[in-house]
Amino acid sequence: MNKGIVIGGGVAAVVVAALAGGPAIIGGKVQGEVQGAYARVFQQLPFIRLVEQRYDKGWMSATHTATIEVGCETPAGPDGQGGSKPIRFTVTDTIQHGPLPGFSAAALARVQTEVRLASEGKAEVEKAFGGQPLLKSSTVVSYGGGTKGSFESPKAGFTAPDGSVVAWDGLAGTFSGSDFTGRSTTFEARAPSLSVKSPKDGGELTMSGLRMAGKTQRPGDYMFLSVGTTEGGIDSISFKAAPSMARAAAGMPRPGQPVSVSMTALKFKSDASLDKDLAASIVSMSGAMQVNDVKIDKIEFAGGMRRLHAPSYEKGMQAFMKQAYACPKPGEAQDPQAVLAPMIDLLKGLLPHNPEYAVDKMAATYKGKEGVISYSVSTQGVTDEDLKAPPMMVFMGKGVVKASASLPLAWVEEIAASVAPAQAQQLPMMLDQLSAQGLVKREGELLKADFNFAAGKATLNGQPVPLPFGGAPAGAARGS
Numbered sequence: 502m503n504k505g506i507v508i509g510g511g512v513a514a515v516v517v518a519a520l521a522g523g524p525a526i527i528g529g530k531v532q533g534e535v536q537g538a539y540a541r542v543f544q545q546l547p548f549i550r551l552v553e554q555r556y557d558k559g560w561m562s563a564t565h566t567a568t569i570e571v572g573c574e575t576p577a578g579p580d581g582q583g584g585s586k587p588i589r590f591t592v593t594d595t596i597q598h599g600p601l602p603g604f605s606a607a608a609l610a611r612v613q614t615e616v617r618l619a620s621e622g623k624a625e626v627e628k629a630f631g632g633q634p635l636l637k638s639s640t641v642v643s644y645g646g647g648t649k650g651s652f653e654s655p656k657a658g659f660t661a662p663d664g665s666v667v668a669w670d671g672l673a674g675t676f677s678g679s680d681f682t683g684r685s686t687t688f689e690a691r692a693p694s695l696s697v698k699s700p701k702d703g704g705e706l707t708m709s710g711l712r713m714a715g716k717t718q719r720p721g722d723y724m725f726l727s728v729g730t731t732e733g734g735i736d737s738i739s740f741k742a743a744p745s746m747a748r749a750a751a752g753m754p755r756p757g758q759p760v761s762v763s764m765t766a767l768k769f770k771s772d773a774s775l776d777k778d779l780a781a782s783i784v785s786m787s788g789a790m791q792v793n794d795v796k797i798d799k800i801e802f803a804g805g806m807r808r809l810h811a812p813s814y815e816k817g818m819q820a821f822m823k824q825a826y827a828c829p830k831p832g833e834a835q836d837p838q839a840v841l842a843p844m845i846d847l848l849k850g851l852l853p854h855n856p857e858y859a860v861d862k863m864a865a866t867y868k869g870k871e872g873v874i875s876y877s878v879s880t881q882g883v884t885d886e887d888l889k890a891p892p893m894m895v896f897m898g899k900g901v902v903k904a905s906a907s908l909p910l911a912w913v914e915e916i917a918a919s920v921a922p923a924q925a926q927q928l929p930m931m932l933d934q935l936s937a938q939g940l941v942k943r944e945g946e947l948l949k950a951d952f953n954f955a956a957g958k959a960t961l962n963g964q965p966v967p968l969p970f971g972g973a974p975a976g977a978a979r980g981s
Contacts, residue, residue, distance in 0.1 A: 535565050535594060535612070545724045548572070548826035552589065565594040568619060573828035589620035590635075599644070609642040612650075629659035646680040652690075664701045670694040689714035703743030703759075710736025720775050725818040726811055728780075732770040735788075739763035764790045764800070771805075779854060780809040790865075797867050804860035808879075813850025817843060848892050852883040852899075870911055870946075876904035881955075902954035910946050939964045 536556065543551055554567040570587035577584035595613040597603045602611035615634040618626045626635070633655040640650035654672040661667060674690030692711040699705070713733030720728060742760040767788035774781050783805040790797040820843035857879035864873040883899045890898075913932075917925040932948070935941045939962050942949045953960050959968055 535596070539567060541724075545822075547822050550587075561598055563596045563598070565596065567592045570620075586620065588618070591617050591619040593617075602641075606641070607644075609644050609646075612638075612640040612642065614638045614640070625659070629657045630655050631657070647678065648680070649677040651675045663699070665697055665699045665704075668694075668696040685716075685718040687716045703741070705741040706739070708735060708738045710734070717773075720811075723811065723815050725815055725822075726775070726780060728773045728775050730770070730772050732768075734769065735764075735767040737763065737765045738767070758793075760793065762790070762792050764788050775811060778811050779807075780811045780814065781805065781807045782809075783807075795867075797865050798869070799864075799866040801862055801864040802860070803862045805858070807857045807859065808855050810851050810854040810856070813847065813854075817847025817850055821847065845892060849888050852880050852888065852892075852895060853885070855879060855881055855883075867909075867912065870909035872906075872908045872912060874904075874906045876902070878902050897957050899956075900954065902952070902959075904952040905950065907947050907949045910943075910948055913948060 536554075539551070539554070543549060548571060550570050552568040552570055554565065557564045557566075568589060568591055570589045572585070572587040574587055575585045593615045595615075597611045599609045600607055602608055605611070614637060616636040617623075617634045636652065636654050638650055638652035640648050642648055652672075652674055654669075656671045657667070657669040659667055670693040672690060672692045674688060676686060676688040678687075679685035690711075690713055692708075694709040695707070695711075697706040711733070712735075713731060715729060715731030717727045717729035717731065719726065740760075740762045765788060767786065769784070769786040771782065771784045773783075783803070785801075785803040787799065787801045790800050824843050825840055857877055859877035859879075860875055861877075862873060862875055864871055879901045880896065880899045881901050883895060887895050887899060910932075914925070914928060917928045932941065932943070936943055940950070942951075942962055951962055957968075959966050
């Protein structure tokens with residue numbers, strides 16, 4: 502017999518065997534991965550609940566359908582008005598099994614996912630999205646468990662019940678991950694534009710050029726903690742309010758002026774890290790801004806959390822999410838103390854590790870002059886004995902607050918001339934008095950102030966200032 506025929510026949514037999522038995526074996530593995538992924542979502546986000554699910558498995562393909570709901574049912578008032586029901590969605594996964602899903606490239610599976618509204622308003626939403634699903638994605642799962650795919654939300658336009666006209670230009674992006682759990686994920690997304698206009702009162706919100714990309718990773722078994730970098734930008738975002746809306750927002754009885762706020766060339770970045778169980782998350786943002794005719798050349802923000810004890814944060818967040826988003830039974834009122842309990846436990850776990858929230862820089866540049874504000878709030882040296890006291894008492898003894906401000910004198914003069922022109926001439930005398938009292942410091946063309954609080958005592962520009970809530974608690978006096 503021809504040797505080539507024998508070899509070719511053997512290869513063909515192997516391929517046939519793989520196509521005959523492979524999909525069944527792979528189908529079982531994929532089913533476990535898909536259902537496991539859903540279970541992790543429900544565990545991590547208790548406000549998303551599974552109503553029902555069905556897995557119809559065939560030889561070369563399968564369909565997984567899940568109905569989920571968000572929110573709780575609330576009863577109507579005595580007059581029969583109000584009340585709400587959970588919002589339900591149907592998630593459908595159409596799965597093609599390997600070894601050649603859809604007879605394309607070799608892979609464990611290819612998954613096509615669609616999300617559609619399944620509760621009240623379904624017909625209207627379907628019409629607004631042109632019959633397309635709210636969100637759809639395509640994912641290829643490799644034999645090593647890695648994922649790669651794309652997602653999109655189609656364009657939509659509709660008129661809300663209050664008459665507002667909404668135009669959404671869609672969302673699209675790509676992603677890749679190390680496994681089904683999303684332990685390590687790289688992504689990018691783009692949303693061209695969003696517009697919300699209210700013909701009734703003249704209000705308008707517009708956004709264009711949203712984009713973001715990132716690479717994140719969940720260390721260990723953490724569900725609520727990830728590390729990595731995300732960055733992006735927005736070309737422009739603006740808000741306009743008619744005089745009636747401006748009055749309502751400001752609570753002014755007299756006729757107001759139209760308000761127009763716009764921000765352009767916005768850039769943002771976040772960095773999250775973990776070092777020996779202590780997490781940090783730092784966010785930065787910059788751009789330009791205009792409020793009516795006032796043009797602010799540059800706005801900046803930088804700050805975030807430092808020394809956040811990751812195990813305590815994870816434990817506290819799991820308890821808080823479970824308690825805060827549990828739907829009460831009919832006629833059962835939610836206990837506010839029970840909701841607060843996980844947060845108090847969370848604080849007790851975090852405080853001994855000297856956590857800090859800081860705004861390192863919040864600045865604006867106007868007419869070539871920069872004003873800067875910064876502050877930080879932290880604890881230092883909290884002990885187990887301290888934690889027996891209420892959190893506020895602990896902070897009074899071991900809390901540390903630092904704040905500083907630097908404002909151009911020209912800004913203050915311009916504001917005074919605009920708000921109270923008759924008293925503007927008295928501004929130099931008022932500033933001299935404040936300086937003499939130590940409330941502000943004048944350094945050239947800048948007005949500065951520094952505030953510090955530690956060990957239950959506060960100072961302003963180095964001078965002691967009284968606290969409205971008394972002195973340091975007993976723990977601070979003990980020097981604990």
